[in-house]
Amino acid sequence: MKFEGFNAHSKHIIIKHALKHKNVSLTCELYGISRTTFYNWFKAYQKSGVTGLQSKEPQKPKMPNKVSKTIENEILTYIERYPADGPKRIYYELKSEGFDIGESGIYNVLKRHSLSKKQERIKYSKDKALNPKEKRKKRTAPIFASAEDIKYPGHCLIQRIDFIGKFDGIGKIYQYSLYDVYSKLGVVKLYNKKQDIDVWYFFEHKIMYLLKTFNLDIEYLFTKKTKVFLPYFVKGNKQKEIIEELKVNHHFVESEESTALESINEFNEFLVKEFYNKVQAENNINSFAKVEREFHKFLRSYNFLRPITSGAKKGKTPAEVVLQKAEENGADFSTLPLWILALLNQKKRVDFK
Template sequence: MKSEGFNSHSKHIVLKHAIKHKNVSLTCKLFGISRTTFYNWYRAYQKNGIAGLQSKEPQKPQMPNKVSSSVEREILDYVAKYPLDGPKRIYYEFKSEGLDLGESGIYNVLKRHNLSQKRQRLEYSKNKTYPISVKKKKRQAIPFGDQAKSVNYPGQCVIQRIDFIGKFDGVGKIYQYSIYDVYSRLGVVKLYNKKQDIDVWYFFEHKIMYLLKTFNISIDYLLTYKTKEFLPYFVKGNMLIEVTDDLNINHRFVEYEENSVLDEMTDFNRFLVKDFYSYVENKNSVNSFSKVEREFQKFLRNYNFLTPISKGVNSGKTPIEVVLEQSNNKGLNYEELPIWILALLNQKKRVDVK
């Protein structure tokens, strides 16, 4: 059924179904609508109730290529500080701060001021020193501040980032998308050998959401480590909003100097480089990307299930044990855990006995 065939009453039924079953993907599949359509209805309902679901007369299309004088000033200020960035990079940077401008609109501003070429922007930057004044969305305060010791349970603060690890002989390039829970120190990682293959939110939907459901936990705050190179992989399309809305996650882009809680994930990455990637460089038999992936997942399982935390409030426990403690408090039935998790837990018991 096409989305235009729904009236306000039927739209309301769709929303209630999703809320009841806590599964937007299932609802969209059942009623034959896209996730984008669902979230358009959901946001309209949150804002205006049933009235927001009523069909409206077609409106004149908005012109994303036109920008106000104040936004134009924002773009010029940005160019003054980052002259190497072109329209696409500026578009992603602004989008991460809550300003969803059209890329062509940004280009038109640059062209109008003779700044469409890199050499023109560099020359402009030499004579301009404007402070960046991008109007940022009002960010909700993080209750634990910037101190990891103030995080009190799994899922309260989760960090995600993308890194280029390097180029390895016989293997090629390795890009790493990592998700790290600050309290339990549990790490989930996906490796890519091509930058264009990175699909953050597909992996989040199919892996992270599965783990959240399995362990009966949720994410309160998701902090995305903000770097220019990989910013497009987080803000491209609507998946960032859809996934975080679906899971009721408070999301923030955070730069390193802004929040020292990111030190936790930096330490995790250093550990991976020191204990795994250094091993790969010196291991001649690990000579393809697929072999690196297999070895890495073994290494990560060993870290999450068998390696005790060395310091802090959870010292002596493994990351998975910390997560399961929280799950147990929420009434998790261990018998319902997947077989692969039970097998790894039994492996941990055998190691402890020895």
């Protein structure tokens, strides 16, 4: 006996037959089904009775890459401005502005609007330029009018990545720098390969350690936003985790919009003039490891021994300004690392002479 189709009633008959004769193989042969099919039905019958044998309608597929109208408009607006950029670049840019969308979701939007190819996006951008609509307001970060608006160490920090150049016998040098506008303290990490740059790993293991050591907080952190290095600031979730843990007001800025934020340019220009320009003249600095070693000595001298030459903090070193704030915050100086104490003692000996 064979059924044309198997509904809940017919499945129940087959199961009762097998139970009655205690022979699953005979039942399967009689009704033209496999043992696997029978045991799937039998398991459903044991769990839910005849109801479990009813055929279930296929569920509608979930759409994990479905994009909201707001984000879709952001993608199209971005294409108007930068039609040459593809899904990966758009992903980095939107993530830096706080939009949570995957690269595949962006590609789906482009494909739906016939913009998956570069030439299609360029044509779209030109057509929009001929028929302009009201542009969205550009997100602006809170900007300090001048350095005088910044009142203490940690009030305003700026970070950026720069390609310093390619040096004979040494190779390429990339520089991540974090600069405290108030104290003029600089923290720098050098890399000789772009793919090795890991900003938030360094931030977590170096910057957060210094903050804890000096009992300091960061209120505003500005990240210089450049296309070539933006991926190194927004990849993964570490940025979000650290910013939330430190409760920092973090903003990406495309250009220095105030004299306060321009100060990191002065810091980097100082590094180029006083260190990098002299690297090639030193015959014994002939490897990246030696550049790193010499740079760390130079930076420690800058932070701990070189006095600030102008303003209210004139005569003090960046480290002294930071330590003064740390003392106000109740930092335990007896726990300071020995290298910090040694540098502070060296500064006292220099002042005494």
